Amino acid sequence: MRLENKIAIVTGGASGIGHATVEILLREGASVVIADRNVERGIKVASSSDRAYFVETDVSDDTSVSNLITKTVEHFEGIDILVNNAGVSIAGTVTNTEPHRWQRVLDVNLSSVYRTCREAIPHMITRGGGAIVNIASVQGMFGWENYSAYAATKAGIIGFTRQAAVEYADNNIRVNAISPGAIGTGLGTNSQLLEPEYAYDPGITKPPPKKSNAPTEPDTRSRLKRSGTPEDIGYAVLFLASDEAGYISGQNLVVDGLMTTSVS
Ligand SMILES: NC(=O)c1ccc[n+]([C@@H]2O[C@H](COP(=O)([O-])OP(=O)(O)OC[C@H]3O[C@@H](n4cnc5c(N)ncnc54)[C@H](O)[C@@H]3O)[C@@H](O)[C@H]2O)c1
Numbered sequence: 001m002r003l004e005n006k007i008a009i010v011t012g013g014a015s016g017i018g019h020a021t022v023e024i025l026l027r028e029g030a031s032v033v034i035a036d037r038n039v040e041r042g043i044k045v046a047s048s049s050d051r052a053y054f055v056e057t058d059v060s061d062d063t064s065v066s067n068l069i070t071k072t073v074e075h076f077e078g079i080d081i082l083v084n085n086a087g088v089s090i091a092g093t094v095t096n097t098e099p100h101r102w103q104r105v106l107d108v109n110l111s112s113v114y115r116t117c118r119e120a121i122p123h124m125i126t127r128g129g130g131a132i133v134n135i136a137s138v139q140g141m142f143g144w145e146n147y148s149a150y151a152a153t154k155a156g157i158i159g160f161t162r163q164a165a166v167e168y169a170d171n172n173i174r175v176n177a178i179s180p181g182a183i184g185t186g187l188g189t190n191s192q193l194l195e196p197e198y199a200y201d202p203g204i205t206k207p208p209p210k211k212s213n214a215p216t217e218p219d220t221r222s223r224l225k226r227s228g229t230p231e232d233i234g235y236a237v238l239f240l241a242s243d244e245a246g247y248i249s250g251q252n253l254v255v256d257g258l259m260t261t262s263v264s
Contacts, residue, residue: 001027001028001029002028002029002238002242002243002244003025003028003029003030003081003238003241003242004028004029004030005029006025006029006030006031006080006081006241007030007031007032007033007072007076007077007078007079007080007081008025008030008031008032008033008079008080008081008082008083008241009032009033009035009068009072009079009081009082009083009116009120010022010025010032010033010034010035010083010085011035011036011057011059011083011084011085011086011112011116012035012036012059012085012086012087013032013033013034013035013036013042013045013083013085014034014036014038014041014042014044014045015036015038015041015185015186015190016183016185016186016187016190016230017085017135017180017183017185017230017233017234018034018036018083018085018086019041019045019230020229020230020231020233020234021083021085021230021233021234021237021238022034022045022052023048023234024231024234024235024237024238025081025083025234025237025238025241026048026049026051026052028238028242030051030080030081031051031052031053031076032049032051032052032053033052033053033054033055033068033071033072033075033076034046034052034053034054034055035055035057035059035068035086036054036056036057036086037056037057037058037086037194038190038194039054039056042054042056053071053072053075053076055067055068055071055072059084059086059108059112059115059116060104060107060108060111060112062115065112065115065116065119066119068116068119069116069119069120069123073123078123078126078127079120079123079124079127079130080124080127080129080130080131081130081131081132081133081241082116082117082120082124082130082131082132082133083132083133083134083135083237083241084112084113084116084117084132084133084134084135084157085135086108086112087108087109087135087153087187088105088108088109088187088190088191088194088195088198088199089147089150089187089188089191089199090104090105090149090150090191090195090198090199091146091147091150091199091200091201091202092146092147092148092149092201092202093145093146093148093202094148096202096203097148097149097202100198101149101198102148102149104195104198105149105150105152105153105198106149106152106153106156108195109150109153109154109157110152110153110156110157110160113134113157113160114160117132117164117175120132121164121168121171121173124168124171124173125168125171125173128172129171129172129173129174130172130173130174131173131174131175131176131240131241131242131245132161132164132173132174132175132176133176133177133178133237133240133241134157134160134161134175134176134177134178135157135177135178135180135233135237136154136155136157136158136161136177136178136179136252137150137151137154137179137180138179138180138181138254138256138259138260139151139154140153140154140155140156140157140158140179140252141155141158141179141252141254141260142260146201154179157177158177158179158252161175161176161177161250161251161252162250165249165250166250169249174240174245174246174248174249175249175250176240176245176248176249176250176251176252176253177251177252177253178233178236178237178240178252178253178254178255179252179253179254179255179256180228180232180233180255180256181222181228181254181255181256181257181259181260182222182227182228182256182259183227183228183229183230183232183233184227184228184229184230185230222256222257222258222259223257223258223259223261224257224258226257227257228255228256228257232255232257233255236253236255240253
């Protein structure tokens with residue numbers, strides 16, 4: 001097993017990519033804390049193994065994240081792996097994203113990563129090292145209409161990842177990001193349920209642009225003849241969290257079935 005005796009936290013571990021990641025890390029021998037706002041699903045996911053433990057967490061809240069770290073250390077006695085996966089998709093262009101919605105996306109998707117890292121890194125240092133994997137997005141690298149705040153948070157995660165990797169290299173802490181392409185999950189529905197005040201679509205003002213054959217335009221279809229699955233991302237997390245990736249830090253691994261690599 002690739003993660004025997006490791007202790008991991010997966011934020012947003014109650015569904016989608018996070019849930020798949022939890023199952024994969026458990027199969028590889030880790031003890032896993034599921035940190036999520038969704039209590040019902042979180043408890044259900046945690047019930048699958050006696051090495052899984054659910055802590056109700058809102059990653060946008062300092063006190064809640066502090067409680068997550070305290071409970072993890074009390075329950076499992078340390079932290080080796082932190083997967084920052086919790087996120088919401090909130091639509092809007094620059095001009096129709098109101099300041100309170102902009103701020104909310106930043107709090108949930110980006111400041112959350114700073115918040116968990118700030119609390120977890122001292123515990124990793126105590127244990128002699130660790131691995132952090134942050135879930136960004138291809139939207140942090142390429143532009144799609146109507147996602148200004150979301151894209152800004154994902155680009156921010158890529159920058160933060162590089163920075164934290166440099167700052168904690170001497171402590172043997174590796175920090176990497178993964179940028180998924182289109183993955184089949186309930187992200188849109190869950191975002192609307194969790195963030196009813198923020199996750200409305202203010203209206204796409206223009207129809208999506210027609211496909212062009214211009215050679216420089218990225219093709220948004222996967223070329224691998226199937227859709228991306230949460231497990232595709234979970235296995236990438238496993239690799240980056242494991243000692244097999246021991247010489248990899250500060251990187252952004254794109255897992256998008258060639259969505260952003262090929263041109264039409
Ligand atoms: N699905 C995709 O196509 C795709 C593509 C690129 C990146 N991502 C990113 O992957 C991550 C996981 O998304 P997913 O697609 O699995 O969606 P999902 O909705 O299935 O999972 C997100 C999880 O995060 C939790 N969550 C949301 N806000 C939270 C908060 N404030 N505190 C704690 N938990 C919270 C939700 O309850 C849910 O369990 C997100 O960061 C998303 O931006 C997804």
